[in-house]
Amino acid sequence: MARKKSDKKGRKVRVEFRKNRGKKNRKRDFTRELNAGENIDDLKVSERVSGKSDQSRYRTIIAETDDEGELLLDIDESECLHGRVLSAIGLNCTVEGEDGKQYLCTVRRVLRTLSRDARNAVVAGDRVLFRPEGGDQGMIERVETRKGVLSRTSNNREHIIVSNIDQVLIVVTADQPALKTNLIDRFLISAEKGETEAIICINKVDLIDPVQLQPILGMYAQLGYRVIATSIVDRTGIDELRKLLKGTQTVLTGQSGVGKSSLINEIAPSIDLETGEVSQLHMKGKHTTRTTQLLQLDFGGWVVDTPGIRQLELWDVIPEEIEGFFIEFRPYVTFCKFPNCSHTHETGCGVKAAVENRAISEMRYESYLRMVDEDFVKADSAEKR
Ligand SMILES: Nc1nc2c(ncn2[C@@H]2O[C@H](COP(=O)(O)OP(=O)(O)OP(=O)(O)O)[C@@H](O)[C@H]2O)c(=O)[nH]1
Numbered sequence: 001m002a003r004k005k006s007d008k009k010g011r012k013v014r015v016e017f018r019k020n021r022g023k024k025n026r027k028r029d030f031t032r033e034l035n036a037g038e039n040i041d042d043l044k045v046s047e048r049v050s051g052k053s054d055q056s057r058y059r060t061i062i063a064e065t066d067d068e069g070e071l072l073l074d075i076d077e078s079e080c081l082h083g084r085v086l087s088a089i090g091l092n093c094t095v096e097g098e099d100g101k102q103y104l105c106t107v108r109r110v111l112r113t114l115s116r117d118a119r120n121a122v123v124a125g126d127r128v129l130f131r132p133e134g135g136d137q138g139m140i141e142r143v144e145t146r147k148g149v150l151s152r153t154s155n156n157r158e159h160i161i162v163s164n165i166d167q168v169l170i171v172v173t174a175d176q177p178a179l180k181t182n183l184i185d186r187f188l189i190s191a192e193k194g195e196t197e198a199i200i201c202i203n204k205v206d207l208i209d210p211v212q213l214q215p216i217l218g219m220y221a222q223l224g225y226r227v228i229a230t231s232i233v234d235r236t237g238i239d240e241l242r243k244l245l246k247g248t249q250t251v252l253t254g255q256s257g258v259g260k261s262s263l264i265n266e267i268a269p270s271i272d273l274e275t276g277e278v279s280q281l282h283m284k285g286k287h288t289t290r291t292t293q294l295l296q297l298d299f300g301g302w303v304v305d306t307p308g309i310r311q312l313e314l315w316d317v318i319p320e321e322i323e324g325f326f327i328e329f330r331p332y333v334t335f336c337k338f339p340n341c342s343h344t345h346e347t348g349c350g351v352k353a354a355v356e357n358r359a360i361s362e363m364r365y366e367s368y369l370r371m372v373d374e375d376f377v378k379a380d381s382a383e384k385r
């Protein structure tokens with residue numbers, strides 16, 4: 001949205017306080033508080049308390065903003081290094097500096113305060129400007145604009161898993177656990193939302209007769225998605241996977257136990273990630289990988305290992321939006337009798353007719369139905385709250 005010129009500078013920003021509020025019964029002294037963690041002089045920010053009570057959890061900051069509305073913090077760049085966040089556990093980040101060294105960095109308080117959600121203030125993959133503070137320590141001063149993210153939803157909030165990635169490798173299994181195309185369809189939407197390319201990787205193909213996979217491989221290929229079948233046991237597709245990852249930034253996502261870490265170990269033998277068995281009773285992984293980690297590939301590019309997901313809830317997708325992600329529905333939607341047809345219960349539905357005529361795969365349509373259904377249920381219960 002275009003912002004009026006007069007709004008550009010001195011924009012008021014209301015930020016929520018989380019920690020450090022109302023703990024001690026003392027007078028507010030923001031200058032002292034800021035000084036404790038950082039130097040106020042290097043901030044083009046003035047602030048004042050908004051709300052009189054000690055319980056106030058908001059303050060208003062008047063800060064200079066650029067054309068995009070991003071806050072401008074006055075940082076002496078000559079003292080700083082550029083870097084990439086390799087992993088972020090809470091606010092403790094491992095950053096690879098432009099000097100090739102790794103630094104353990106914390107996050108400047110103003111970045112945490114200004115971030116809408118402290119959890120996403122700095123995430124793995126971020127390109128940052130940081131100030132070395134002696135030894136291998138540092139302080140992150142600025143986070144560059146993110147491009148290409150992988151997000152998940154937790155507790156009804158967006159949780160950015162990794163930023164600045166080109167593609168998402170959606171890892172599912174031919175078996176152990178059994179293949180669920182519904183999950184692939186969700187991952188495809190999540191990749192598109194994050195403005196990244198998606199590659200579907202069906203791993204553990206050694207466990208089945210490859211002929212069984214053909215319909216699924218064919219279906220996604222026909223929709224225009226890249227699909228690859230892999231196995232770390234008989235090495236099917238490993239060279240092809242290596243080629244797909246070379247020179248790009250790829251994040252592996254999928255349920256626990258599908259073999260994300262195993263695949264990374266296989267394509268880059270210099271990387272030695274921990275892997276875990278799949279429980280034979282429940283056919284579920286054991287959540288072996290605990291943190292998101294960027295790893296440099298010796299043949300060029302970066303690969304990101306992530307913890308397996310328990311359940312994929314799409315972030316920020318409304319039911320009406322879902323059909324737009326099922327690209328093969330598009331030509332048939334125009335034949336629906338009702339302009340706001342949800343393609344579920346309506347008569348004269350072009351999409352349903354196409355499913356009957358096998359022009360749209362039943363598997364994909366089922367998957368669509370499950371997604372709109374779940375989303376309506378979710379939206380409904382949210383309204384009632
Ligand atoms: N048969 C077979 N087993 C595989 C293959 N790839 C991985 N596995 C096994 O699957 C299990 C899980 O592998 P991991 O690499 O730990 O899975 P992950 O996706 O990283 O799991 P989390 O870290 O828990 O999210 C291990 O026992 C692997 O040996 C494969 O291609 N074929």
Ligand SMILES: [Mg+2]
Binds near residue numbers: 262305
């Ligand atoms: Mg793992």
Ligand SMILES: [Zn+2]
Binds near residue numbers: 337341342344346349
């Ligand atoms: Zn319809």
